[in-house]
Amino acid sequence: MKKNLNLLSIVFLAFTMNAYAQESNNPIDTLAAYVQKMNTTVTNQSKLKISGYIQFQFQKADTLGINSFAGGNFDAKTDNRFNVRRGRVKFAYAGTLSNYVLQFDVTEKGLGIKDAYMNFTDSWLQAFTVTGGVFNKPFGYEIAYSSSQRESPERARFTQTLFPGERDLGAMLTFQMPKASPWNFFKIDAGLFAGNGTNPEFDKKKDFIGRVGIVKLTPNEKIKYSFGLSYYNGGVYQGSVNTYKIWEDNGVKTFFKTPIGTDTIGSFQKREYKGFDAQITIETVIGLTSLRGEYVMGIQPGQSKTSTSPTTDFTKVTAPATAPDTYIRNFKGGYIYFVQSISHTPITLVVKYDFYDPNTKINGNNIGLTTTGAKVSTAADLKYTTLGLGAILAVSNNVKITAYYDMVKNESSSNLTGFRKDLKDNVFTLRIQYKF
DSSP: OHHHHHHHHHHHEEEEEHHHHHSSHHHHHHHHHHHHHHHHHHHHEEEEEEEEEEEEEEESSSSOOOOOOSOOOTTTTEEEEEEEEEEEEEEEEEETTTEEEEEEEEEEEEEEEEEEEEEOOOOSSOEEEEEEEEEOOOOOOTTTSOTOSSSSSSHHHHHHHHOOOOOOEEEEEOOOOOTTTTTTTEEEEEEEOOOTTTTTOOSSSOEEEEHHHHHEOOOTTTEEEEEEEEEEEEEEEESSSSSEEEEEEEEEEEEOOOTTTOOOOEEEEEEEEEEEEEEEEEEEEEEEEEEEEEEEEEEEEBBBTTTTTOOOTTOOSGGGSSSSOOEEEEEEEEEEEEEEEETTTSSSEEEEEEEEEEEEEEGGGTTTTOOOTOOOOOOGGEEEEEEEEEEEEEEESEEEEEEEEEEEEEETTTSTTSSSSSOOOOOEEEEEEEEE
């Protein structure tokens, strides 16, 4: 690209040199000035990189209108669908020790902003980088792992529940020594975020997110391994005077209201996650073998029928009765990937297992039971596991085809109508991706 621009610049100068020389008393100075101007233009253009990808797919579900984490819920009378899952266009301008990034997502549902941030690195150690804007939350491994590279069509259920959209509005400080340093393998991210996803900030609370990680290669560069520790400490705005937690009464575990006076409108319920992730990639004669895993546990304030991280503004609710009550849950979740590329072929095989238990203090037939003065637990408290099997065909450097089958299993309860046995909600996905 740069060579073509330089050639065009020379041709342009050849055609215009004579005209500018006739108009100037010093044609040599004029030529030098225009050469310098053209070089500046070419240099600036080379700093701008435009990239993107589009994912078009067909999906088939076991049943009409299922709720799904395989790209969103199906419409009530639909068990198969075409859709553009992602259509990304990314503009990145690289300055000297600085970057500007703007990324859009364009699908049949409309246009949305995914990233809008800038960062700059100090000019002394070149180890401290400040990032500000809308960007990926620095928690765990899967959030920042690009959807264009990820072997499974979607992120794990717990990732989508705790970090919907993966991005947030905030500021982050990163410490990582330059690539030439022997300490480049060590990285720390720490930031303060609004905690509302990509929505405008609506309360005074800032959430802290941090991660410490290492990435290493063995001397023969046949093995690459890494791991990280992540921590999230924030809060969810209390729009109601009612907060519920799990207690046991007469052998029944269910939600009971916290003592009167402990919660007030305008206070914040604690939101805390702790995570560990590890990855290893080994190059052998059969191909590239990768193992990746992540485990997360913590406290999640949600609502009666969902444990998804809330992003709705309840600060402007004038009538407390219209604001949803807060339900505090202890959760755990995780995933493990096994990825095997087949040597000398364009084929990669994938096995992924993930789980999410939104409420570790209650399970089985206790879910859906209630007693005097308590609130009933719901389907939002059921544990889910998903086993995914897939194959990827790399047609070219730009095109790949993925066939993937999600086998979803929910915890059942004899006290929940519709959940007394495992739901038929498996999903098959056939996806074509073009990346440039």
